[in-house]
Amino acid sequence: MATLQLNNIVKDFAGTQVIKGVDLEVKDREFVVFVGPSGCGKSTLLRMIAGLESVSSGDILIDGQRMNEVGPAERGLAMVFQSYALYPHMTVEDNMGFSLRLAGVDKEQRRQKVLEAARILQLENLLERKPKALSGGQRQRVAIGRAIVRNPSIFLFDEPLSNLDAALRVQMRIELARLHEELDATMIYVTHDQIEAMTMADKIVVLQGGIVEQVGSPMELYHHPRNRFVAGFIGSPKMNFIDVEVRDARGEGILVRLPGGGESRIPVDGSGCQAGDIATLGIRPEHLILDDNGPLTGEIVVIERLGGVTSLYVQCFGEEWILVTDGEVSHRVRDSVRFGFAPTRAHLFAEDGLALPHLERHPLVSVERKENRAAIS
């Protein structure tokens, strides 16, 4: 297993900079997820790590060794592609054993290793089949199996679940997380799906426009987003944002004026703010509470009932707010509702988009994914 270090990585494509100086450290056995919108450079970054794209400037170090000029074959990595990239003319067994065949491993030993990987992924009965005779999920497993057989120092996954249907995606997500535990390997995973990122990652790297917006644990990103982009990207439905006026920045937290005239003191560090400044208040839909005495009021325009929870789209002083509430609420469209929030759950962003740091860290931020999994099992 291995560590990975990216030092000021830059990638130019015909004069356009698509990766603009990325620094990152991936620890041994860590599950790191690159997440971001389409075109943010996450796949390019992964391909640069794999050796499939050249590095314009900066250094890629694997286990402390500079890898910029080393070919993909010699980096000792394995990659699972979005398209699976199984060799269509080879059987599952030949697909999985291809890297060993290239390495000159004899047939018997090759078969042994393939069988071992097939057992982990429950592919034993499919070894004689060609990829076209497999379902999407099975192809995905074969692609992962091919990576396992190679016994790589780092596993790379390029949006491996995006071609699967929703149910299978959930199943494969759990299997991948389990696989990480079982193999105890360093894994780097690219996705645009923040749920995949939140559920699997030890560490999430949020990218936008070729730069790293934030690196942190899933809970850190959720509870302490560094800026407005991360706050909006992590969490579903998206965080509500509203411009508010700072009334008082002295003392504990910042007192802001809410739409409709109410006031709320948000417990964030206000040392850079002063009264009269305009800031952006961010509150996640699940942190808004229906409350007859709440400071905000509006009219419901759309209701989405998902059974367990209900999303209410509320028009409130010219802005649309989303509230995620209990599935049992009996409100109807055009009903008027009052709602509020706990100030500790609110976020405040300065005019440059950076978040004002909370005075207290959320207790779950320090809980690692492995502890979560242990608690479940």
Added chain:
Amino acid sequence: MTPAKRWLPFTLKIALLTLLLLWTLVPILWMVLSSFKPNSIITANTPRLLFTPTLEHYATLFSGGNSLWPYLTNSLLIAGTSTLIAVVLGCMAGFGLSRIRIKGKQHLAFWIISTRMAPIAAVIVPLYLLFRYLYLLDTHIGLIVAYLSFNLPFAIWLMTAFFDDLPPDLEEAAMIDGATKFQAFRLVVLPLMTPGLVTTAILCFIFAWNDYAFAQTFSGPGTQTIPIAAAQLLTQTGIDWGKLLAIGTIVVCPMAIAGLLVKRWLVKGLTLGAVK
């Protein structure tokens, strides 16, 4: 839809297909059939379908002083070699052209195929002069080069389209699996290119095999191909229909049989990329 309305398009379709089949196949079948007829009934005013078949035309073609063997050998050698070179070079150039990331790639590809657009008549005289200076007239190499000048751009263009259709992920996966670029090409890309290679080879071979204009201009006594042999049967004193039809059959049949044998790949190749 009433039954009549449902049947009408179907009947029309069958009728059109039958007409098309007759249009295409009757001349070929007639040629093949007539090549087995004795001379006396080939040109009879009332065409005859029932007759005692004879191999006399084929026997005379392959015997005597002006046997067809040398022509057949020349055709196979020239068409085969030019096809082989066109496919090998076209495959490598097509792969490079498909995968390379350079500015103006489309223009380069278009420039290559545009050399195929000139009519044969336009290049015959310059090529003739060139070949005369290089002592390539009446040589196998001369004809191979002449066919390559048309087949190579075509092969490059066709193979580029085939490679464009093959996701680069596959060779990248192979390289991550430990393959060199050439190993990835040989072990992963090439086996998947069989439909493309077969299609390109057949189309190139047909061009060289059927050509008359280049062969007539550049060949000499030692390098004449089958179409030239056929043309020699059209003399001022008359046409030897029996032998002509037999040669026609010999020219058409290998291509038709080869086409049928590789039909699976040919259809796959010609429709590659047409549907997702």
